[in-house]
Amino acid sequence: MPTIVTYAEHRDGRLRRPSLEAVSAAKRLAEPLKATVQAVVIGSEGEAFIGDLGAHGADVVHLFDQPELAAYATEPYARAVAQVVSGEKPSAVLVPFTAMGKDLAPRVAARVGAGLVSDCIALEVKEGRLQARRPMYAGKAYATVRWEGEPQMATLRPNVFPVGSPDAARKPEVRKGTVDTTARAKVAALHATAAGKLExxxxxxxxxxxxxxxxxxxxxxxxxxxxxxxxxxxxxxxxxxxxxxxxxxxxxxxxxxxxxxxxxxxxxxxxxxxxxxxxxxxxxxxxxxxxxxxxxxxxxxxxxxxxxxxxxxxxxxxxxxxxxxx
Ligand SMILES: Cc1cc2nc3c(=O)[nH]c(=O)nc-3n(C[C@H](O)[C@H](O)[C@H](O)COP(=O)(O)OP(=O)(O)OC[C@H]3O[C@@H](n4cnc5c(N)ncnc54)[C@H](O)[C@@H]3O)c2cc1C
Incomplete structure (x- = not known):
């Protein structure tokens, strides 16, 4: 059965809205493709988001919750997502176009040899394959893009793709994974500059x-x-x-x-x-x-x-x- 994998980002104990947008988009695309939706969540708090991801469309949640993964680090996070992609061989991978997604998605694409279309503002299914629309030249033109081969990997502009209505009755299957957590660069501390302000x-x-x-x-x-x-x-x-x-x-x-x-x-x-x-x-x-x-x-x-x-x-x-x- 075809699969769409999405990456679910969270911060300060809550799933970020662009993650729900990505999983909702995956669910909508999965219908004509008759695909399953699988979400990847990384970090020691990850377990708390399984219910929400399932309610919004994930059939499977891959959870990497080793304590060393508590803070974002490019290499182990990319390794974990690439591990899921290599194992599941999905037809598509959707990642939010957040600061983290902008860092993570190209690394994953390089690891799995995927074509990556960034900052998509629309995605649809055409003849069994994805077609994306993305701005170019600082928004002066829009490109319609199709992929060669699989996985078709895209980053999604936040606040553009709607969040679907949750269905609390949907319970996803949870698959726990582990990954090599070594990293050449690690976040030592985070200094929030705008605590309490809206992102x-x-x-x-x-x-x-x-x-x-x-x-x-x-x-x-x-x-x-x-x-x-x-x-x-x-x-x-x-x-x-x-x-x-x-x-x-x-x-x-x-x-x-x-x-x-x-x-x-x-x-x-x-x-x-x-x-x-x-x-x-x-x-x-x-x-x-x-x-x-x-x-x-x-x-x-x-x-x-x-x-x-x-x-x-x-x-x-x-x-x-x-x-x-x-
Ligand atoms: C490589 C590059 C990257 C750039 N990246 C960005 C970017 O990311 N973001 C960005 O914003 N710009 C960017 N710029 C700069 C951009 O070109 C503009 O210079 C900038 O956006 C202008 O800012 P502004 O509209 O505040 O100022 P101005 O262009 O000076 O406009 C001020 C406006 O205020 C109006 N105004 C004045 N008084 C009043 C009043 N009392 N009541 C109502 N209206 C009034 C004026 O009519 C005018 O339209 C970039 C430029 C370059 C070259």
């Missing part, structure tokens, strides 16, 4: 600020609107380069790629390098005083106006709207 790549709403804010002293206008909407905060490179906010907030070609349900761009012109990181958002709202700003070409809703007048009013409106809803 940009997983946020459903993002409010981003650009040079139109004039100076770091005004960035609180974006932060207040974001707080009122339960959103994550983003920024253009211009304000990151100017030192107003840290690079972790940068959206774009040399920052993070995001696909929230709602992206609110405040005082951002819409340079192609910024659009590369956010144009796959479901709804884009732009606030800019220049009616000819390129951001309006990708915006679903545009407000031509002064953000210093608009943002405080929007924040009050958002507070009133969300009051009692959360």
């Amino acid at each position: 940009l790549t997983e946020a459903q709403i993002i409010v981003s600020g650009g040079r139109g804010l004039k100076g770091p002293e005004n960035f609180h206008l974006v932060e207040s609107l974001a707080a009122a909407m339960g959103a994550a905060v983003g920024a253009s490179r211009a304000v990151v380069d100017a030192g107003w906010v840290d690079h972790q907030y940068q959206v774009g070609q040399t920052g993070k790629t995001v696909s929230p349900s709602l992206y609110v761009a405040c005082g951002i012109s819409g340079a192609i390098q910024h659009l590369a990181g956010m144009s796959s958002s479901k709804y884009i709202v732009a606030i800019n005083k220049d009616a000819d700003a390129p951001i309006f070409k990708v915006a679903n809703y545009g407000v031509v106006g002064d953000l210093f007048e608009l943002l405080p009013k929007l924040t009050e409106a958002a507070k009133a709207y969300f009051a009692g809803k959360r």
Whole structure:
């Protein structure tokens, strides 16, 4: 029977949403292919996620829970996923296009000799094989890609593939594996810089600020609107380069790629390098005083106006709207 393998990433004791998106995508693709879905989960906490992975579509969960695998390290993690792929000979392997997935997937692909299509925004079955769609040239063009041979390996852009409804009655078979845990480079310690803040790549709403804010002293206008909407905060490179906010907030070609349900761009012109990181958002709202700003070409809703007048009013409106809803 054909098989689709997915990699399930977790952090701080919870399965990351892109992992559920990958296993849900695998389940949808498995139907026309009449395939089984197998998830790989690595780390000492891995056992806690078996139920969730099963409920979202995994028929089998491969668990590597040796204590040495508690922290991510490229080599043993790649070895474990490659071990499953070599053993199961799946027709497809799906990995979330997260920071970890970007590091892990090419290593696994090289080990198993697979063709890897990265940052996919759509996957479908055509004549029994997968076909992917992915952005190219910073989002200026889209490529339709098919694979030669198997496994057909892809990384999936977070927040693009929907999470299916869970079915708690689905109980996956668990296969425990062990792997050589030696690594030439290991994570010695993690220093979180934004504890408690929403992770940009997983946020459903993002409010981003650009040079139109004039100076770091005004960035609180974006932060207040974001707080009122339960959103994550983003920024253009211009304000990151100017030192107003840290690079972790940068959206774009040399920052993070995001696909929230709602992206609110405040005082951002819409340079192609910024659009590369956010144009796959479901709804884009732009606030800019220049009616000819390129951001309006990708915006679903545009407000031509002064953000210093608009943002405080929007924040009050958002507070009133969300009051009692959360
Ligand atoms: C190799 C390379 C990689 C890059 N990577 C990235 C990247 O990852 N992310 C990224 O963002 N950029 C990136 N850039 C930079 C990019 O080209 C732009 O310079 C940058 O995005 C501009 O930022 P901005 O829109 O905030 O500033 P600006 O282009 O200066 O735009 C400011 C906007 O604010 C508006 N405005 C001004 N005052 C107000 C007001 N009172 N009310 C409302 N609107 C107002 C203006 O009309 C203007 O449209 C990259 C560039 C290069 C060359």
